[in-house]
Amino acid sequence: MALGSIKNLHREREAFLARALFGTFFCLALTGILIARLFDLQVLQSAYFQSRANDNRMRVMPVAPVRGLIYDRHGALLAQNKPAFMLEVVPEQVKEMDALLERLSSVVQLTEQDIARFKDRVRKTPRYRPVPLRNNLTMEELARYELDRYDFRGVDVSAGLTRNYPLGASGAHIIGYVGGISEKELSEAPENTYEGLSLVGKTGVEKSHEDTLRGKSGAKIIEANAYGRPLRELDYRRGYPGRNLYLSIDSKVQLVAEQALGELDGAVVAIDPRSGEVLALVSKPGFDPHLFIEGIDTKTYKALSSDPKRPLFNRALQGTYPPGSTVKPAMAMAGLEYGVVTPEDGVYCRGEMTLPGSSRKYRCHKRTGHGFQDMVGGVMRSCDIYFYELAIKLGIDRMHDSMTRLGLGHKTEVDLPLENAGLFPSREWKLRRRKEQWYPGETLSIGIGQGYTLTTPLQLAQMTARIAMRGKGFKPHVVYATQDAITREVTRVPPEPLEAIELKDNHNWQRVIDAMVDVAHAPGGTATRIGRDSPYRIAAKTGTAQVAAMRQDEKKARSLESTPLHLRDHALFVAFAPAEDPKIAVAVIAEHAGHGGAVAAPIGRQVMDMYLLGEVRYNPGAPAPATSVAPAAAGGHVHSEDLED
Amino acid sequence: MITEVISRVRRGGPDKPEPGMADLLESWHIDMWLLLLLAAVAGAGMFVIYSASGHSIPAVVNQAERFLLGLFVMAVVAQAPPEFYRMLAPWLYGLTLLLLLLVDVIGDHAMGAQRWLDLGFIRFQPSELMKLAMPMTLAAFLHHRRLPPRPLTLLGALVILGVPTVLIMIQPDLGTSMLVIAAGGFTLFFAGLQWRWILGALAAVGAAAPILWERLHDYQRKRILTLLDPESDPLGAGYHITQSKIAIGSGGLFGKGWLEGTQAKLDFLPEAHTDFIFAVFAEELGMISVLVLLAVYLCIVGRCLWIAVRAQDSFQRLLAGALGMTFFIYVFINIGMVIGLLPVVGVPLPLFSFGGTSMVSLLAGFGMLMSIHTHRKLLAN
Structure with missing residues (x-):
């Protein structure tokens, strides 16, 4: 107890007691801090942390x-x-x-x-x-x-x-x-x-x-x-x-259109003129849509998109083609409407013509000439000279106005993506886009559906439908009705009428339609091969759109076989039927396939057969005689010309 | 008021020994109040462990076994008189120091730190033993010396405190070394260490903080930085704190209900049944229950201090006081870290968290407290 002797036990105890009390307060103070923090977390911020906890666990x-x-x-x-x-x-x-x-x-x-x-x-x-x-x-x-x-x-x-x-x-x-x-x-x-x-x-x-x-x-x-x-x-x-x-697509009609087109590239569009419903819309070549669902790889996609035949391209509404002679009925109607010709007025076709003050020759597809042709004959035989003369009388402005009213040069606004507006030229357009004035010679080309004019097959079908309906029209559409998947309730998509085209003389519709009927049914018409055995009357117009310009010095029209494929003419055909009560309007384009009457018209006929008769009754029969080859006159270059059989 | 308390303590206090159960237990050197409070905490802990471990009965049984083993150790420890522990202290200290050296040389690695010693039959952390050995040794060292300690005594005490602390720190186990410092520090505090020394030491620690910062391991620094802004790294180091705060905060006043805590159940809260068990408790049972738990912990500390106040010599007083305060510090550090006030150090919530050697060593400490309390009475009688 040597050290203990200097210990003051009593004082130590007193000192300890004070420290113990201090320790107690120390503990209480720290506990107070904990409680304050807990109060903050569990009371003041509780709602916030509850939502955080829910965010954690809820997905x-x-x-x-x-x-x-x-x-x-x-x-x-x-x-x-x-x-x-x-x-x-x-x-x-x-x-x-x-x-x-x-x-x-x-x-x-x-x-x-x-x-x-x-x-x-x-x-x-x-x-x-x-x-x-x-x-x-x-x-x-x-x-x-x-x-x-x-x-x-x-x-x-x-x-x-x-x-x-x-x-x-x-x-x-x-x-x-x-x-x-x-x-x-x-x-x-x-x-x-x-x-x-x-x-x-x-x-x-x-x-x-x-x-x-x-x-x-x-x-x-x-x-x-x-x-x-x-x-x-x-x-x-x-x-x-x-x-x-x-x-609104009718699969059977669609299938027939596709089969009729066969190996040809091109497009077929069929519309119900009474509602604008698209009955068939084919573009060839096609592609397998399943390739895209799983996500196409770059290589396959490149192969598809760089294919020169462009299978992904929807020719029916993205493809633009010169309409060729298929515009002639509408041109004839414009002539009657503006009073620049009467149905009886005629032109003498010698197979070629020139404009005053120019040596440049404008040729008819029939090199020997059609002789005297009035409006019906012009349409029926597709006489180019008649329509050159008509174009001169109409002038580009009036042609532009009346063709635009029929839907050329702007979108039909069909409910499908990527539609092309095509082009119907005008003075104003040429000045704006080409920075050039309009030349009278160009008017002639426009008159026969060549030159700058570009149309989609859908536009041609729509134009034909409007003629068939005598100016009435509906916006083309492919969705006919929608259905609630649960209640099964079907809602029709109502036809959307377009502003009707009023003519000064509504008889002119009938005159043009009659001429179109003659195309298919009158002797000498360019589409008689499909009209011959038809149980219903067809109003039609064929067209052969030139892809490559023919040189002025070419003596002979080229034969189909001797021309490289990509330079061959496109075959076109537009029609509606029955002529007196139109139920279907079609437009056919077969790329580089030659003449419209020979190639495109039969396709159109089969499509109309299927829709109107429920089966294809068309029998090609004996092939038509080969096109007569006319000697061509020399002259400057013609950049567009129509060739009809 | 203070003088009143002091005079009451001098008289022997108002709480005359209760007859019956308490007397019976006391004759077996068991303090009934401490036993009840400890059992209350451990029992509540087991319920929460069941929830936090994903309804694992084995985990609860395991915890119960450990608690019973701890109680047994406590009862055995309580049988020996305090003098025995005063004699034992230097030997225990020396042994623990030796073990700490061994750990630094041959110890097992866990979580990048060398803490465990595998003795073949048992794997334990000698640093855990030091939490007990430190207050015992210091109390024994100061027992005969004049208090408040003179500078020379203080120097000796600092050596006793410093050597094992350094050994634990280099394991590295910052958390335990802090707790050992706390245990020793409270012993000195109760020994009446002058305030100027205490304040001086705190000031020194403050001044040394930047140097200490430099010497911290990256993960230790990260924990401290994370504490300041846990949301800065919500998927990394701040994840614990963030998820723990979400758990606690979303519990609100009344909790989501036992077994209904989404944070723990859906594994958003890591270490839910060990170090972060308090978050589960707060989430499922709410702030009201948290206050009750804190009150129980405070009662335990209060009982310890009461035992210290009534102890008969310096050793007993200092030891009892230091053990009680250290126990409180465990509680404070654990809850403080779980609620985002303190850095994440591996300190379990005493008697509540699942597992660990801490359960047995803690209860051994309470055994000594009971020894101090019950032997005093026997002596007095």
Whole structure:
């Protein structure tokens, strides 16, 4: 106790007591700090943290709406949804994409094409969105994947629907196809439009009626754990399936049009003139729309898009062609309407003509000349000289006015994407675009549907329909009705009337129509080969549009066989039937196929047969005699000329 | 008021030994109040462990076994008189120091730090033992010396405190070394260390902070930085704190209900049944229950200080006081870190968190407190 002797036990105890009290206050003070903080978290900020906790655990899982089906006017299925198991990858969640693909390929079959296409799409898709890697997994692949699924972070199998087109290439240009949503499409659509969806209409009806077909996304609110694994469903927000579309297309007519065109490139358009409903719309060559659904790889796409025949190009409404003689009935009508000719006024055709003060020769397709031709004869035999003279009398301005009224040079506003407006020239246009004044010689070319004039097959069909309806008209459209996928309630898409064309003398419609009937039915008409055995009366006009200018010094018209394919003439044909009660108007263009009457008219006839009779009765019979070859006169160059048989 | 308390303590306090159960337990050297309070905390802990471990019965059984083992150790420890522990202190200190040296040389690695010692039959952290050995040794060292300590005594105490602290720090285990410093510091504090020394030491620590900062490991620094702005790195180091705050805050006043805490159940909250168990408790049972738990902890500390005040010699007083305050510091550091006031250091919520050697060593400490309390009475009688 040596040290203890100097300890003051009593004082130590007193000192300790003070320290113990201080310790107590110290503890209480620290506890107070904890409570203050807890009060802040659990009372003052409680609502905020509750929402944070909910954000943590709740995931909104979009439920993709079922895309509307597409039928033809009789209910034949044109586009449907097919269940498919798709392997998807969310690029954001993948650290080593190549290593992942390598490992995945041991579980599911991945072709080089799959991987190329996938990588292509990864670049075009926001990183947080799933990108399809393989579509249509087999059950075996599915089972193998499920076994190892925890090795594949960022990979998921989605049971979804993919698009299927039962007719394949047939009608691909109208129906179009769907494909992966691009970043651009996503950013342009209102937010949440494509929640849960991976496909969007890219062309055709699939694109133009995307909003109708798509439907509304629903959502499941699910509870997920920290690893994103869904545990249970908390709430459900109903979506709504897209509406089904009934197209005005008649698949049988469409098929006949396609078959009739055969191996030729070109387009066929058939319209019901009484409503503007498009009955058939064919563009050849076609393509398989299924190539695009799974996302086409760059190589295949390049091959398709650089194909000189341009299979992706919808000739029926994107393709612009010189209309050739198919404009002649309308020209004749303009002549009557403006009073520059009477039906009886005639022209003597010697096979060629010149303008005063010029040595340049303007030739008729019939080098020996048609002799005296009045309006009916001009149309029926497609006499170029008659229409040169008419064009001179009308002048470019009046031709422009009346052709524009019939729809040339501007879009028909059909409910399909990428329509081309074509061109019907005017003085003003030439001055603006070419910085040149209008030359009288050009008026002549315009008079026979050559020169600057460019039309789409759809415009020609529409023009014919308006003549058939004596000036009345409807906006062409391909969607005939829509249907609620749940209530099955069908809503007609009403025909949209256009402002009627009023003539000073409405008899002029009949005069022109009569001339068109003669084209098919009167001896000497350019389309008699299809009129001969027709059970109904056809009002028609053939056309042969020159692709390459014929040199002034060419002595002979070139024979079809001796001309390189790409320089051969386009064959055209427009018609409506029955002539006295029009139910169908068609326009046919067969590229580089020669003469309209020989090639295009039979195609048009078959289409009309199918629609009006329910079967093709046309019998080509004996081929028409070869076109007489007329000696050509020498002279300056003619850049456009019509050749008719 | 203070003088009143002091006079009451002099008289022996108002709480005359209760008859019955308390007396019976006391004759077995068990303090009934401490036992009840400890059991209350551990029992509540087991309920929350069940919830936080994803309804794991084995985890609860495991915890219960550990608690019972701890109680057994506590009861055994309580049997020996305080004098025994005063004699034992230097030996225990020396042994622990030796073990710490061993750990630094041959210890197991866990989470990048060398803390564990595998003795073949048991794997434990010697630093845990130091939390007990430190207040015991310092109290024994100061027992015969004049208090408040003179500079020379203080120097000796600082050596006793400093050597193991440094050994633990280089493991590195910043959390435990702080707790060892706290244990030693409170012993000195109760020994009546002059305020000028205390304030001076705090000022020195403040001044040394930048130097200490330089010597911290990256992950230690990150924890401190993260504390200041947890949302700056919500997926990295700040994740713990952020998720823990969400859990606590979303619990509100009344909680989401037992087993209904989404943060823990859905694995958003890491280490939910160990270091971050308080967040689960707060999420599921709310602030009201949190206040009750804090009150129970305060009662335990209060009982410890009461035992200290009534202890009969310096060693007992200092040891009891230091053990009580250290216990409170554990609680404060754990909750402070879970609610985002302190950096994330690996300190479990005492008696509540799942697992750890801390349960047994803590209860061993309470065993010594009971020894101090019950032997005093026997002596007095």
